[in-house]
Amino acid sequence: MQLKQSLSSWQSIAWLIGIALSIPLAFLIFEALQGESEVFSHLWQSVLWDYTRNTLVLIAGVVALSALIALPLGWLTAYCRFPGKRVFEWALMLPLALPAYIIAYVYTDLLDYAGPVQIWLRQQFGWQGPDDYWFIDLRTLPGAIVMIALVLYPYLYLIFKTALREQSFKLVQASQLMGMSPAQSFFKVSLPLSRGAIVAALALISMETMADFATVHYFAVSTLTTAVYDTWLGYYSLTAAAKISGIMLLFLFVALLLERMSRKTQVVHERQSGVNDTHLYDLTGYQGWLAWGFCMLILGVAFFVPVGILLNYAFHYFEQAWNAEFFTYALQSLQISLYVSVIAMFISLLVVYYQRIEPGKFTNLPGRFASTGYALPGTVLAIAVLLPLTLMDSKLNDWLDGSGFEPGLLLSGTLFAMIFAYVVRFYAIAHGAVESSFVRISPSIDMASLSLGKGRFQTLTQVHMPLLKRGLLTAGLLVFIECMKELPAALLLRPFNFETLATHVYQYVSDEQLELASISALFIVLVGLIPLYWVNRSMEQHN
Amino acid sequence: MKSAIATLLAAVTSLSAVAADEVNIYSYRQPFLIQPILDDFTKQTGIKTNVVFAKKGLIERVKREGKHGRADLVLTSNFSAMIQLEEMGLTNPIDSDKVDKNIPASFRDPDGHWVALTKRVRNVYSSKDRAGKLTSLSYEELASPKYKGKICTRSGKHPYNLGLVASMIAHHGEAETKTWLQGVKANLARKPQGNDRAQVKAVKEGLCDLALGNSYYFGKMLEDNKQRAWADAVYINFPNQSDRGSHLNVSGVVMTKYSKNKENALKLIEFMTDNKAQNMYASMNMEYPVKPGVELSKLVASWGTFKEDSLPLSEISKYRPMALKLIDEVKFDL
Numbered sequence: 001m002q003l004k005q006s007l008s009s010w011q012s013i014a015w016l017i018g019i020a021l022s023i024p025l026a027f028l029i030f031e032a033l034q035g036e037s038e039v040f041s042h043l044w045q046s047v048l049w050d051y052t053r054n055t056l057v058l059i060a061g062v063v064a065l066s067a068l069i070a071l072p073l074g075w076l077t078a079y080c081r082f083p084g085k086r087v088f089e090w091a092l093m094l095p096l097a098l099p100a101y102i103i104a105y106v107y108t109d110l111l112d113y114a115g116p117v118q119i120w121l122r123q124q125f126g127w128q129g130p131d132d133y134w135f136i137d138l139r140t141l142p143g144a145i146v147m148i149a150l151v152l153y154p155y156l157y158l159i160f161k162t163a164l165r166e167q168s169f170k171l172v173q174a175s176q177l178m179g180m181s182p183a184q185s186f187f188k189v190s191l192p193l194s195r196g197a198i199v200a201a202l203a204l205i206s207m208e209t210m211a212d213f214a215t216v217h218y219f220a221v222s223t224l225t226t227a228v229y230d231t232w233l234g235y236y237s238l239t240a241a242a243k244i245s246g247i248m249l250l251f252l253f254v255a256l257l258l259e260r261m262s263r264k265t266q267v268v269h270e271r272q273s274g275v276n277d278t279h280l281y282d283l284t285g286y287q288g289w290l291a292w293g294f295c296m297l298i299l300g301v302a303f304f305v306p307v308g309i310l311l312n313y314a315f316h317y318f319e320q321a322w323n324a325e326f327f328t329y330a331l332q333s334l335q336i337s338l339y340v341s342v343i344a345m346f347i348s349l350l351v352v353y354y355q356r357i358e359p360g361k362f363t364n365l366p367g368r369f370a371s372t373g374y375a376l377p378g379t380v381l382a383i384a385v386l387l388p389l390t391l392m393d394s395k396l397n398d399w400l401d402g403s404g405f406e407p408g409l410l411l412s413g414t415l416f417a418m419i420f421a422y423v424v425r426f427y428a429i430a431h432g433a434v435e436s437s438f439v440r441i442s443p444s445i446d447m448a449s450l451s452l453g454k455g456r457f458q459t460l461t462q463v464h465m466p467l468l469k470r471g472l473l474t475a476g477l478l479v480f481i482e483c484m485k486e487l488p489a490a491l492l493l494r495p496f497n498f499e500t501l502a503t504h505v506y507q508y509v510s511d512e513q514l515e516l517a518s519i520s521a522l523f524i525v526l527v528g529l530i531p532l533y534w535v536n537r538s539m540e541q542h543n
Numbered sequence: 544m545k546s547a548i549a550t551l552l553a554a555v556t557s558l559s560a561v562a563a564d565e566v567n568i569y570s571y572r573q574p575f576l577i578q579p580i581l582d583d584f585t586k587q588t589g590i591k592t593n594v595v596f597a598k599k600g601l602i603e604r605v606k607r608e609g610k611h612g613r614a615d616l617v618l619t620s621n622f623s624a625m626i627q628l629e630e631m632g633l634t635n636p637i638d639s640d641k642v643d644k645n646i647p648a649s650f651r652d653p654d655g656h657w658v659a660l661t662k663r664v665r666n667v668y669s670s671k672d673r674a675g676k677l678t679s680l681s682y683e684e685l686a687s688p689k690y691k692g693k694i695c696t697r698s699g700k701h702p703y704n705l706g707l708v709a710s711m712i713a714h715h716g717e718a719e720t721k722t723w724l725q726g727v728k729a730n731l732a733r734k735p736q737g738n739d740r741a742q743v744k745a746v747k748e749g750l751c752d753l754a755l756g757n758s759y760y761f762g763k764m765l766e767d768n769k770q771r772a773w774a775d776a777v778y779i780n781f782p783n784q785s786d787r788g789s790h791l792n793v794s795g796v797v798m799t800k801y802s803k804n805k806e807n808a809l810k811l812i813e814f815m816t817d818n819k820a821q822n823m824y825a826s827m828n829m830e831y832p833v834k835p836g837v838e839l840s841k842l843v844a845s846w847g848t849f850k851e852d853s854l855p856l857s858e859i860s861k862y863r864p865m866a867l868k869l870i871d872e873v874k875f876d877l
Binding site: 042043046047050113114118119128129130137139140219220222229230232233234235236238379382383386387390393394397400403404405406408409412413491492494495496497498499507510511512513515 | 546548549550567573574593594595596597598599600602603604607608609610611612613627698700705732733734735736737738740741744745747748749750767769773864867868871872874876877
């Protein structure tokens with residue numbers, strides 16, 4: 001009886017969280033189902049297919065390119081020894097700190113027809129106009145694919161490297177003993193064994209890609225995300241915008257389903273002894289330098305060049321970019337990111353713990369519900385969040401009418417709206433990180449704790465939390481980075497006199513003057529690096 | 544129970560309670576431009592201003608927030624946003640003799656639901672080297688085959704271009720405008736992208752010979768060390784001088800229906816229509832002031848006078864939804 005009661009309170013907490021975080025989505029779906037939308041059928045007949053096709057190509061492209069970059073990198077750093085390997089191992093995660101829109105702006109400035117590279121080439125070769133030569137056109141669908149893949153590949157790299165180290169090491173050793181070449185071993189052993197982890201990472205990447213707004217908008221690539229935006233703010237049709245979001249949700253469910261299915265193959269309750277410092281393959285001579293060159297190329301293109309350009313801007317425009325506003329916005333960005341990451345960490349812990357203590361068909365539903373916000377682009381999310389919050393505000397005001405206090409927009413007009421939106425958007429990241437570290441704790445530990453007379457809550461706080469410390473930290477830090485970068489939701493949900501670094505940067509970028517916000521952009525990157533350092537450290541110790 | 548909760552909430556929110564003497568503003572216009580004007584207003588009146596700056600979505604936010612919203616004013620960068628707010632029933636008539644005196648009737652809503660603050664001309668930039676000064680150019684000509692592969696523009700869905708397309712519909716009807724749009728699309732040197740500055744940059748580099756843009760960008764580029772070379776490479780041309788005149792857009796202001804600080808909001812509107820602020824708009828953003836008699840910035844004055852399209856904005860704005868549809872139909876941006 002005692003046990004049953006405690007179970008049901010865990011259950012209600014988990015469901016409460018799940019429902020609370022999926023309320024915006026529910027409102028959006030409800031809105032989408034509202035009657036006929038003339039605007040939607042017009043879009044359906046004119047441009048919607050182009051948008052859908054662009055979205056699919058974008059996702060497929062980013063997924064493929066990320067795999068091409070991250071799989072070799074993961075394998076090299078997990079199993080091989082080559083020059084610079086120890087540095088590359090963590091440095092290859094650095095691009096994660098760069099928002100895709102910043103790298104897109106920087107590269108456009110650099111490689112545009114009117115940018116320094118092409119101007120230089122024209123001067124060198126005496127070309128007169130665009131018809132005299134061919135050059136990559138960055139502001140295209142392929143351009144967007146490259147930009148987004150460059151900042152998202154680290155997800156796959158991180159997850160694949162960890163999977164290689166934790167799961168297939170002994171088997172790879174065995175394959176080596178049986179005389180397989182490194183390539184054979186990679187394709188026949190490592191890749192199939194890590195399939196689950198790879199699919200999970202790619203699902204994450206495709207959701208992030210679908211949610212990207214700023215990059216595709218800047219590149220004038222029309223996707224479903226930009227279509228939602230146009231439809232809502234151009235046609236002023238929330239219903240049609242919600243219907244388009246519905247199409248995106250279908251994609252999302254496919255991604256989530258793939259991710260879930262892949263997780264099933266991944267239940268390994270052991271804290272593996274990983275690779276430590278023994279390496280399977282010593283890459284010497286030209287092979288070693290080839291590996292070095294590949295790592296360096298990716299790192300250079302995805303991190304050093306864009307950061308270098310930002311530094312250059314910051315140096316030349318220091319006086320304009322370094323001002324009091326910068327400090328205010330930095331502080332406000334840090335503040336909101338901190339709130340959100342702590343909340344996300346805490347509630348994902350509760351939900352995942354419920355999944356663990358009451359395994360069953362439906363117990364992972366709250367977690368899934370709560371995770372659906374991840375694929376909602378910030379813009380869509382902002383609408384979706386405003387719908388229920390303004391409704392609740394208005395109910396609250398009606399209810400308190402005559403009590404002498406008028407709360408006004410207590411929920412939708414304050415930081416609450418932003419925090420809520422961010423939690424909805426990034427819960428999935430925290431959930432994934434916490435869940436995967438929970439999986440590694442054997443259920444027998446729970447049983448031991450319970451049989452020694454500890455309750456569920458005590459087991460969580462005294463047994464699990466110390467074991468989960470790193471997983472929780474990772475979860476919180478990943479969310480923190482994302483919050484620092486988040487743009488569209490912030491643009492629409494900011495309360496009065498509140499700016500984040502991202503919105504500040506965007507103001508300037510949209511006026512083609514990134515230089516003036518270069519320090520803010522660098523700061524976003526810098527702040528993102530600190531969590532990355534910790535994530536890496538915790539993983540190293542973990543191994 | 545209810546009063547207890549009310550007290551509690553009051554206590555919690557008192558932390559963020561704001562002074563009574565204030566105006567809350569949703570601004571589509573950029574901080575660099577608006578903030579100095581607001582600061583000056585605060586200095587003169589002691590009324591504090593709070594602002595949310597955003598490029599998009601503020602109308603939707605005002606609508607959603609309804610009667611509990613805190614915004615008193617919305618500053619817009621184009622006429623369609625103001626008229627949209629009016630159509631949604633979110634505006635409060637601006638009743639002020641001072642405003643009526645400052646701003647000519649054609650730049651105010653007949654019922655006072657919106658007031659224009661600055662004029663912005665949709666002009667055509669032409670390459671000094673390859674196209675020269677085009678004194679007799681018309682918007683219609685942009686569809687002429689002689690400009691094949693020579694035109695640059697930002698997205699067709701941007702309010703500035705939408706306004707222009709709507710004015711084409713107002714003058715020529717839907718079918719003719721669609722053909723015109725297809726013609727312009729066929730003449731584009733590249734897919735619509737970037738903002739108005741980026742177009743001038745592209746002209747400078749030889750990617751295209753003509754570009755659509757708002758006039759004030761020209762002035763702003765001339766003031767920027769890096770961008771001066773872009774502006775130096777082009778002429779600014781005012782289209783349709785031999786017939787109806789160049790298409791005008793405006794920036795402006797509305798007072799929200801549920802404004803809680805109506806008196807202060809009105810004071811600010813009056814301030815923004817008066818000489819000082821009008822002058823600041825003209826000198827800082829190189830826009831054309833709406834108040835007659837306010838001096839243009841020297842630079843803007845040097846571009847010469849021109850004939851403005853006299854069709855009322857309220858007439859043009861009727862065609863905005865149709866303009867958007869046409870742009871999607873001809874897949875202008877794709």
